[in-house]
Amino acid sequence: MFRLLPETPKFFELFERQSATVLEGARALRELAENFDHVEEKARHIKVLETQGDQITHDVIDRLNRTFITPFDREDIHALASALDNVLDNIEGVASRFALFKVERLTPETRELIQIIEKGCVAIHEAVKSLRDRKRVQPFLVEINKLENDADLISRDMTAKLFETAADFRELIKWKELYGRLEATTDDCEDVANIIEGIFVKNT
Numbered sequence: 587m588f589r590l591l592p593e594t595p596k597f598f599e600l601f602e603r604q605s606a607t608v609l610e611g612a613r614a615l616r617e618l619a620e621n622f623d624h625v626e627e628k629a630r631h632i633k634v635l636e637t638q639g640d641q642i643t644h645d646v647i648d649r650l651n652r653t654f655i656t657p658f659d660r661e662d663i664h665a666l667a668s669a670l671d672n673v674l675d676n677i678e679g680v681a682s683r684f685a686l687f688k689v690e691r692l693t694p695e696t697r698e699l700i701q702i703i704e705k706g707c708v709a710i711h712e713a714v715k716s717l718r719d720r721k722r723v724q725p726f727l728v729e730i731n732k733l734e735n736d737a738d739l740i741s742r743d744m745t746a747k748l749f750e751t752a753a754d755f756r757e758l759i760k761w762k763e764l765y766g767r768l769e770a771t772t773d774d775c776e777d778v779a780n781i782i783e784g785i786f787v788k789n790t
Contacts, residue, residue, distance in 0.1 A: 590635035595650060597657055598717060604642040604670045605707075605714040611635040611677045612707035616789040618681060619700045624691055629681040636678035643671040663786050669778045670714075673707065676771040683767065687760045695744045699737055699768040706733045713782055720786045737772035741765055 611632055611787065618628040644665040656663055680700075683689075706729075713726035744765050748758060 597646070597653075597663060600642060600646045600649065601666065601670070601714050601717065602711075604639060604646065604667065605711040607635055607639045607642060608674045608677070609704075609707045609711045611639070611674050612704040613683055615677050616704045618684070618701050619692055619697045620628055621636045625689070626685045629678075629685040632678050632681040634673050639671060639674040643667050658785050659790055662781065662788070665780070666781050666785070668782050669774065670710070673710070673771060673774040675777065676767060676774055677703065680764065680771065681769050687764070689760075689764075693744070693761075695740055695766065696768065699740055699765075699772070701769050702733050702737045702740075703768070703775070706730050706772060709733070710775060710778050714778065717782070717785075720724055723782065723786070727779040727783055730775050734776040737769060741769040 591623035614628065614632050618625065618632070645665065650660060650663050656770050685694075703750060709726040709729045713723045713730070716726065745762065748765070
């Protein structure tokens with residue numbers, strides 16, 4: 587579908603590396619949630635992954651600035667790299683806040699949202715690997731959108747429950763921030779799916 591020019595494979599390889607790093611961060615967050623100990627150490631590991639992701643984003647933008655002919659629109663390359671970066675930034679933001687807020691235990695809903703984030707990142711990685719083939723990529727985009735809808739329902743219920751059960755104002759503020767960050771991560775996953783869908787619409 588896309589024009590296979592000398593520079594084209596490099597962009598696809600960079601996006602695959604970036605999405606793989608995003609997925610590694612999501613899996614590290616899920617492991618943190620399932621085994622909620624040594625939180626600061628695990629959060630630091632996720633920060634390292636986020637820094638690696640930043641470097642790949644920089645590499646994509648640098649190559650974009652040095653490449654005359656690209657496999658698809660330049661603004662879409664920039665948008666996709668930025669959207670993938672946002673997912674990993676928010677994953678790191680969740681992990682760091684677990685440490686910063688000295689969270690002692692996670693709610694079942696928090697773990698459920700983190701599982702949704704991981705599933706979304708699996709679908710993102712598969713979609714990025716399938717960028718050359720719309721028929722292959724489409725089911726992963728549908729899955730990402732479904733997961734985001736599931737996360738919205740959980741987040742809405744959690745927020746309502748929080749205002750009923752929070753022990754004090756500090757607990758309310760802390761958990762509202764955490765739930766908001768988790769929901770924002772699923773929104774970022776959907777942004778990636780929408781950008782990929784837009785790329786195919788423009789190139790068919």
